[in-house]
Amino acid sequence: MSAAPGRVVAGLLTAGGRAVTFRFDGRIFQGLEGDTLASALLASGERLIGRSFKYHRPRGIITAGPEEPCALVDVMTASGREPNQLATTLLLHEGLEAVSQNRWPSLAFDIRAALDRLSRFLPAGFYYKTFMSPGWAWERLYEPLIRRAAGLGVLAPVVGAHAEAAETLHEHTDVLIVGAGAAGLAAAAVLGASGLRVLLAEQDAALGGGTLLDARWQAWRERRRAGLVRVPGVRCLERTTVLGAYGHGVFAALEVLGAAERAAFGGLRERLHVIRAQRVLLATGAIERLIAFPGNDVPGVMLAGAALAYLRRYGVAVGRRPVFFINNDEAYEALFALAAAGITAAGVADVRPASHAAQRARELGVDVLCGARVTAVRGRGALRAVQVVTGEGGQREFAADCLLISGGFTPAAALATQLGSPLAWQESIAAFVPELAGAVGRVAGAARGVFGLAAAAREGALAGQAIAAELRGREVAAAAAAAAEAEDAGLPADAMATPMSPLWEVSGRGRAFVDLQNDVTSADVRLAHREGYEHVEHMKRFTTHTMATDQGRIGGLLGSAVLAEARGVPLSEVGQVKARPYVQPVPFAALAGGEVREHYKPKRRVALHDWHERAGATFVPTGLWLRPLVYARASSWEAVLGEARSVRRAVGITDVSTLGKIDVRGKDAARFLDFVYANTFSSLPIGRARYGIMLREDGMVFDDGTTSRLGPEHFLVTTTTANSTAVLEHLEFQLQANCRELDVLLTDVCDQWAQFAVAGPRARAVLSAVVGGRELSNAAFPFMAAGEATIAGVAGRLFRISFSGELAYELAVPASEAERIWLAVLEAGTPCGISPYGLDALNTLRIEKGHVTGAELNGNTSAADLGFARMLKPQGDFVGRVLSQRPALEAADRLQLVGVRPAVRTRRLRNGMQLVAPEAPTASLGYITSSTPSVELEGWVGLALLAGGRARIGTRLTGTSPLHDERLEVEIVSPHMLDPENTRVRA
Amino acid sequence: MGGGGHGLATAYYLATEYGIRDVAVVERGPIGLGNVGRNTTIIRSNYFLPDNIRFYEFSLKLWEGLERRLNFNAMVSQRGTLNLFHTEAQRDLMTRRANQMRLLGVDAEAVSRDEVRSLVPLVDLDNGRYPVLGGFLQPRGGTVRHDAVAWGYARGASEAGVDIIEHCEVTGLRREGARITGVETTRGPIAAEIVCLAVAGHSSVLAAMAGLTLPIESHVLQAFVTEGIKPVLDVVLTYGAGHFYVSQSDKGGLVFGGAIDGYNTYGQRGTLPMAEEVAASAVTLLPGVARLKILRQWGGVMDMTMDGSPIISRTPLAGLIFNGGWCYGGFKAIPAGGMTTAHLIARGEAHPVATHLDLARFAAGRTCDERGIGPYPYLH
């Protein structure tokens, strides 16, 4: 177990924390509760954390937060190896096991590091011009090599183990504040006091932002936090990153649960908050940037602000002999803090000629070189010395164990950019600054380029006041602001700061990186420019600059600056790569929430689902429905044909409750149906049903089904299962958009009625025992009759319609009575040999009969194609009328519905088989849509869509399935293969 | 008009295949940053309708020889495209499609459940909702480094004498009667015998300048890329019970494509509901990606036509040629779109593999509707 030599003082987040044991690359370490993996490793003196993507260079920790490009590790969990976790935000917990990435066989000795020595042959975009000969070599040789080298971490899920669930919470608030630093906390106080609902999202584990790094602000911060807790409308979400802004006030935020809460919620790791807010306040702060200089990636080089954070938050000194390379006064805070902890900087290279902070540092006895820059570092796996050129051109070398750098601060503008904010160049901070339209929200504090905690707090309060004035009125806002101000009397003053001076790159021997994760150097950016990739988005695509997991947060602007210099134009003209969601990489699990696996889509179950299950049915998912396919463990033709046979020979019962059912009422109901159906319904007598087809406006068949007239102004429309939702919406649309003058009421009654088909020669005998108040003879209740009936004592409906081609009835009963009535029919049918049948048997029956389903109603078939041309009413308007009459839709070679039988009856058909003429075996004439072994006819029967099909009836073609190496001769027959005279249905 | 994939390819083939070198490509911004610069890079020719199979197969063949022809490595990687199916009805449709492809000499294979498992070990075949019953593989399908396509064509066209004019926005069309005679741009007018509109995503906006109304709606199609990981997926995989397809790039990121959002938009950005939908589908089918992180989400604006198939056609205005309506199939069609559009410009008649893509097909009732959805672009 390693000691923790780097822990020099008590840290804000780790003070009093228990010891926590963890492993990194198999070695055992100890940290404190509150540590991140990075702070614990730094405390233990570890510097080398990973290897870079392309050159496999040793890399350490460069930041203390989510902007980290280098310190990525894989973490071993119960469900497998999770790649690319940021050591800088990964909270330490007992037993954590982390593994370094992109090295083999070990982190210290990585064979691919030899790539680094080849780097001058592997510049950005090298692959576009190389790896091309011989012609086969890219795919078989080079690409596999490149692919093996690709990626950083390893995703190795444990097969069968599923990741912990995540959940989605829907939030409604008046104001979303992003960032709980000085600006965010101050704004929350004003908004909360105004009576507005406020959601304050902070990505850090603790509220406070920059105030956490300045002891003078502790009292203010505690007062604010305590104050917010007391306001009922204010909620603070810690460890919550707002990932993206989606317009209309909608934001997505990812909350990572802390250990205690995680345990309390059954292992839940994350919550996705979908937030709807009237206004947003972006108080996201600013991100310290890198400077490009030779060796700026050596472990031990770190942003100055990160060193300050490790000291304040975790009590960890990142080195004993730091050297600074900085261009702004804010970065000196690390120097002062380290000095207070007893660690004196070995030297400072400040690029400016003089500064207030430099003066203060000198007073502490630090060797500050002004007008200086770092030109090189010594050390490879770890920093040993820093070479500095002074303003006068002198050379100095400082022995050092870390180099703390700061190239200035860039406002975190990703969310603002997503909201459409323009970015304005601000010379004083050498960065782009966002602004939001008032109706969307405000930007405050460092996010707007206003640095200094007191300035940020004042900005935040003003922004809060402005928003409160818009939403609650000026007086309320002013009162709230006054109250907050009274409480804030005596904010610690911001130190007088000398303006920063931009410095992007120090040229010299050796590589200067602008993107540390993707190994993009300033030379790569210049190469992109030389090759003609001048636009920043082209440079990005050519070099991969900013395309890594950190999205170029600390180095993005550097790449633009190098490009600007190469182009000889101002940086403001070059701009920066556009930020896209997500602000932080987000696990699939978190975005998916609970709607995964069996909950991926809701399951619709028919009222009788449990009975079907008990009867041993195999279910098939059709859309959202689960439908009984066959009453057997698995579907086999034997089982299916057994069910179908009992329908043909005796009687069967099937559950057709999934068909869409739409109740149509009103004095214009018949007129409306005449408009939406291609055939006529106004002439339908009460108590009768009629088969109908609906067209789309382009003339193709949309859906079919039977519609019954239950009263003068009352119809019941049935639709196919697949189209039930679409037909309802279509009817509602047509009624409200095109038939507004009609008095019609549409009601979806699909779930209210269970519906069963009882079919077979003995159907009447069975139903006579169940149906009361109706005589079922042909005279009293003929084919296509419909009406009210009492079924097993329950008021229901009876329809004499048939999909199977047999004598058949459909009964509709209230869903709540479904099982009782189903059982009553089964009992009545037992003497007749009744058998339930599933979807497969239904399919067999309808194919024999030549009835169409979705396989034939495929959206490209017209009424004429399906043989329904005569159903179209000759007069009057209806949906699809005009375009169905286009000449091309009546062309003789259109695909038309036919029946197909194997010429040799023992051969089998196959759905998807193509039909060709023997003399032109590669020219498809059509294809088989549905097929089945027949119950009543010998061998297989099928339906097909065939070019000029009706004219080919009686001829023979070849059925071919090259995919299965099958060919056979088929007879083209009428689709109505069984009982074309309809004697059975009228029996 | 349009320095995207199709515009650049058209110019390239005009100059190198049809000997027409007096060509200018005008682009509003920098070249290659529209849909060719923001897509999911899939190439394939596994279509239903014979005419579409012929067209996309023509494109696939051009892809196969593209790098040698351009002397630019666009990383054409034929690692195979695998479409999963989850119902017997889907099996039938895919059988029909694959058989049709095979009749036309295009590669297609049926893949069993076990083979799916070995091709993509990440797939959970029995995922609790829509089990995987099998798949279809087009071995010659794959991916291409999309940016390199624009750059390669641009370089080739430029070397062949084409003028590529960036940051040059077309502000109007010059017209004499029913004939288009050139364009007005922010950098001055350009007279031309033929003007070709190749600005998919924004076709309607540009066509409106000529007074044309197109059978097109603009919709956003979204894409997602994850952090880079060591290789886990060696085919292009398409889920059949939800809305995503995925491949792994040479850099190691998984690139996911979603579906369109379903309402007209010109906003080139991702939306939250589609991200949640794609993530739920992905975790359901590939539970192992649950802890993988998505880096970026973005959107590209598609020309969605009334039948889901593209348009390469003359227009009612003489001198104006239209290439557009690519729906979400524009990238894979770049070589064929370029070649056939160049053919139409040079020869004055449709290329034999593109005769079915004319504008007149809608009014005539000769639509090419792969999925039978009809004139509802938001549902395609």
Next chain:
Amino acid sequence: MLRIHCPWCGTRDESEFRYRGDAGRVRPAHEAGLASFSAHVYERANPRGWHLEWWLHVAGCRQLLKVLRHTQSHEIRWVGRAEEPAPLPEDCAP
């Protein structure tokens, strides 16, 4: 994500609605003939700008709404009932 203010139900997420396309198109009388119908069914103004469109509130009141929305910014300026005349801005395509 769009938030649509339904005049009957209040402001709701887009997931509650089903888009039904351009509401500026008026279905011709069937006597108008093939050319009119063909244009009605197949042609779209598809503006980059203000767009009057149909949304059906399927998970709410099931009423058909007219929405005036900008196709680039997605800003919604007006929502009305199906029969209400929309206050079309100057720059809205006819």
